[in-house]
Amino acid sequence: MINLLELKHSVIRQLSEHWKQVDFDNLSKDKKRFVTYKFKIEKTKLSNLLGHVIHRPLNYFKSKDNSKEILGIGSHITYTKKYDYNKLLGLIESDNDLVFLGAQRFDSNTKRDDAWSGFDECHFTLPKIIFETTPESTVLKVVFNKKSISTEDKRSNALFELEAYLNFIRHEFTVTKPREVATYPSKDQWSNMVDYCLNTLSTTPLEKVVIARKEIVEFDRLADPMAIFEKNMKNANDSYLMYLDPGDGKVFMSFTPEKLFKLNNREISLDCLAGTRPRSNDFEADLKFQSELMSSAKELNEHRIVTREIQEKLSNLGADVRVENKESILKLKFIQHLHTHINATLPERSNFAVLLNTFHPTPAVGGRPWEMAKKCIEQAEPFDRGLYAGPMGYISAESCEFAVAIRSALTEETKLHLFGGCGLVTGSEAESEWVETQNKMKNFEITL
Numbered sequence: 001m002i003n004l005l006e007l008k009h010s011v012i013r014q015l016s017e018h019w020k021q022v023d024f025d026n027l028s029k030d031k032k033r034f035v036t037y038k039f040k041i042e043k044t045k046l047s048n049l050l051g052h053v054i055h056r057p058l059n060y061f062k063s064k065d066n067s068k069e070i071l072g073i074g075s076h077i078t079y080t081k082k083y084d085y086n087k088l089l090g091l092i093e094s095d096n097d098l099v100f101l102g103a104q105r106f107d108s109n110t111k112r113d114d115a116w117s118g119f120d121e122c123h124f125t126l127p128k129i130i131f132e133t134t135p136e137s138t139v140l141k142v143v144f145n146k147k148s149i150s151t152e153d154k155r156s157n158a159l160f161e162l163e164a165y166l167n168f169i170r171h172e173f174t175v176t177k178p179r180e181v182a183t184y185p186s187k188d189q190w191s192n193m194v195d196y197c198l199n200t201l202s203t204t205p206l207e208k209v210v211i212a213r214k215e216i217v218e219f220d221r222l223a224d225p226m227a228i229f230e231k232n233m234k235n236a237n238d239s240y241l242m243y244l245d246p247g248d249g250k251v252f253m254s255f256t257p258e259k260l261f262k263l264n265n266r267e268i269s270l271d272c273l274a275g276t277r278p279r280s281n282d283f284e285a286d287l288k289f290q291s292e293l294m295s296s297a298k299e300l301n302e303h304r305i306v307t308r309e310i311q312e313k314l315s316n317l318g319a320d321v322r323v324e325n326k327e328s329i330l331k332l333k334f335i336q337h338l339h340t341h342i343n344a345t346l347p348e349r350s351n352f353a354v355l356l357n358t359f360h361p362t363p364a365v366g367g368r369p370w371e372m373a374k375k376c377i378e379q380a381e382p383f384d385r386g387l388y389a390g391p392m393g394y395i396s397a398e399s400c401e402f403a404v405a406i407r408s409a410l411t412e413e414t415k416l417h418l419f420g421g422c423g424l425v426t427g428s429e430a431e432s433e434w435v436e437t438q439n440k441m442k443n444f445e446i447t448l
């Protein structure tokens, strides 16, 4: 583990030396609002650093292929409304060093409940301190608002603040015991929800709808989100790891295996993930689940609705589409999925706002056609999804990547809300979908 005390002293020393030579009048002339100082540091696994960060807001992102980890501390700006995406783009495009981290609600318009108070339409933060690890290196970026370092007095305050941000102490874990686990809706209500959806599927042009339920774990004291995250990240090696702590009590985290999209110049890649069976420790039984998945007409239909829609949307954008790993099996710790990976070249540069608007929600979490599925979800689901199943990721000038925030949880005081959804098509059954959502929520070990 990197020596954090040494790191802090070295950064402060280098900055104060550097500033002695800077012409600040000149610096204030260029149009950029921020100035970023970069320090190449010893290569560090940022998931190990996470539990040492004292300051909030705290944002963390690890890509599923392990090619990028980003840890953001503090906030210069946090955008909470989608109409601010243009401002966010303006900043990113005028300054290559900036990175925003965050998430967007599954749906802006649907009912909101208290569990999600404090989170608005979206939550994208430009951190003050950014650690970024790639296969090559770890870079620490310190971002200052230029106004905050324009005079000598301001600079010494800025260094003082920076020193506080670079203080790290190992988080002290609270041992909590789950007192009670409530399922919401109840199993009976779930059957009614599924019946309602199946009826809509059979009497309207709706092809597929994804409905969700939650489990609310009540602990004997305040839930410790960092402890829950650290415990569970070990179960999700080949998944995204994402942690969003705005600093006012609630924390949202996701261990999703599902990429929404990754954009690099004109190259885009996307996951189609739908169709589920459990895993088994017994090799033969596990293989049996796998071949069931590969041959079930219902699961293939559920999966192909997603693949078809994503391909259609890419074609509408004029993209050159390449389907890779067509209908392979993605094996996770407790479940396995049908998985298709799509790569495409867009005809021109695009941006995160356009792509979120185009691809979210895919029929892996929404349904098809979406407008009908949306009405069905609104009627059937008795709670607010909030950030569950919404897009979550990072945005920079060079690239952006969003995952679909399933296999996710929200901590709220003594409660942990766990979410699990499943795709319904003609032929789905309430009981097996209940068990499937149960298996999806197993991802979270709640005994700390």
Ligand SMILES: C=C(O[C@H]1C=CC=C(C(=O)O)[C@@H]1O)C(=O)O
Pocket: 210, 212, 258, 273, 274, 275, 276, 337, 363, 364, 365, 406, 407, 419, 420, 421, 422, 423, 440
């Ligand atoms: C909606 C969820 O999973 C989606 C992703 C993969 C497989 C799914 C399925 O088989 O139903 C779901 O579409 C969830 O985990 O909450």
